[in-house]
Amino acid sequence: MTSDQPQPISIRDDSIRLGQLLKLAGLAEDGFHAKELVENGMVKVNGDIETRRGKQLHVGDVVTLGDESVVVAAG
Secondary structure (H helix, E strand, C coil): CCCCCCEEEEECCCEEEHHHHHHHCCCCCCHHHHHHHHHCCCEEECCEECCCCCCEEECCCEEEECCEEEEEEEC
């Protein structure tokens, strides 16, 4: 069951790459794990499966892995 509100993850800059966000949010153990999750179609960005680890995310984007969701927030 998914949480109603995604957990906010604050970033310092205007954008962050998907792989970096997965690590920052604790959804991936390291870069290799993040790469595997993304390449295997396990990560959604704003409801759509995203297969590019380097996808640029901006404030307001919602990333979902399984039943956990995080939202990119301004730092």
